[in-house]
Amino acid sequence: PVPTTLDEDVVVLSDSDNGPTPVWRPPALEPPLSRDPFGRDHYWFHRPVEANANNAILFFYAYGSDGPDKENPWRIHHGIDFPNPVGETVRAAADGVVLHGAGDGLFQNTASYGNVVFIQHDFGYNGQTLYTLYAHLSRALVRSGERVNAGDVIGLIGDTGNVSGPHVHFEVRMGGDRYRDTYNPLLWMVPYVGHGVIAGRVVDEEGRFIEDAEVTIRNWATGLLLESSPTVTTYVFNDTGSDVQPDPRWNENFVVPDVPIGKYELITTIDGVRIAEVVEVFEGRTSFVELRPPVPTPSTDSP
Ligand SMILES: [Zn+2]
Known part of the structure; x- marks a missing residue:
């Protein structure tokens, strides 16, 4: 063996x-x-x-x-x-x-x-x-x-x-x-009563993971930072053959634990552009969020 x-x-x-x-x-x-x-x-x-x-x-x-x-x-x-x-x-x-x-x-x-x-x-x-x-x-x-x-x-x-x-x-x-x-x-660890978990991914326009990106977690109603985890960074992979792995069902590159139920804004910066999404957290469940730069809208001006 x-x-x-x-x-x-x-x-x-x-x-x-x-x-x-x-x-x-x-x-x-x-x-x-x-x-x-x-x-x-x-x-x-x-x-x-x-x-x-x-x-x-x-x-x-x-x-x-x-x-x-x-x-x-x-x-x-x-x-x-x-x-x-x-x-x-x-x-x-x-x-x-x-x-x-x-x-x-x-x-x-x-x-x-x-x-x-x-x-x-x-x-x-x-x-x-x-x-x-x-x-x-x-x-x-x-x-x-x-x-x-x-x-x-x-x-x-x-x-x-x-x-x-x-x-x-x-x-x-x-x-x-x-x-x-x-x-x-x-x-894998059970959340607390009244708390849930946020799993998410920070990706580029093509949907590829962005490594070591910092994500800030704010209460959407109060604007206050999440006390237990005000920030989290995305997974870093270094191709050593022993990398960390995303969950097979969630395919995340970050997880925020111990989040009291409610709405949260998750904020990161990709190539100097601020990207934010709001996610609602439910008791005993994982809520998923993706932070991805918007695809540039083509100009509607006539040439
Ligand atoms: Zn350790």
Whole structure:
């Protein structure tokens, strides 16, 4: 069998002090959840951290992003990070079997991911196997081969491996257990009561993805920036054979999590031109938006 692979060289995160501060959150909805009328949603997983821990991801290092510093790009992020103090509990996102855990020579004390728990889930999606990965743990508390149920404690948050602040790095892999098999976890974790998710794409006139574009998210009624994720950047692909991947159903190149229901304006700039679209967010669902330059209208003047 092909061995499961980790990321070999994760960039250093900035201090978790810069991350969002813990805030009160409503309870999460119950997985599996798919309220999209066309069946495109697959919110199969719980969040990997406690409800009263910090559930807000490090928005400036989103899935597919190379970080906030344009001069010194970080390694493309294949997961999402929940900054939390060392020792906070990490929980299984769903039922499954621990493929790699405590006592595993390959997946503990790694230079990049530190101590890791890697779970193969009991269910898949469209005939494809689903896996979740939890990295930088101070300790893995389950052993390879152990069965776990959703919500079981599987480890403790730490700062092992290549990090500069304690957090859990969470990945969803599908169809394969390798580094190149990741998808955006934000399209797999159940939203909160009263909240939804925005998935979208920023494309050029021909519909091709524009990489590393910054999208600003404003409440359409109040004009205020979305507090938890005021901006998001589009996925960066670097043709290494281990790129991040858009969801097979949504074909997005950015995702905004934890959006209270309501209308939002998403704004980006393409070739110096401001492009904006309004999207309505519904509870427990993905709303899709495309930001694309308008096709220039031909002049109607007679020659
Ligand atoms: Zn990470």
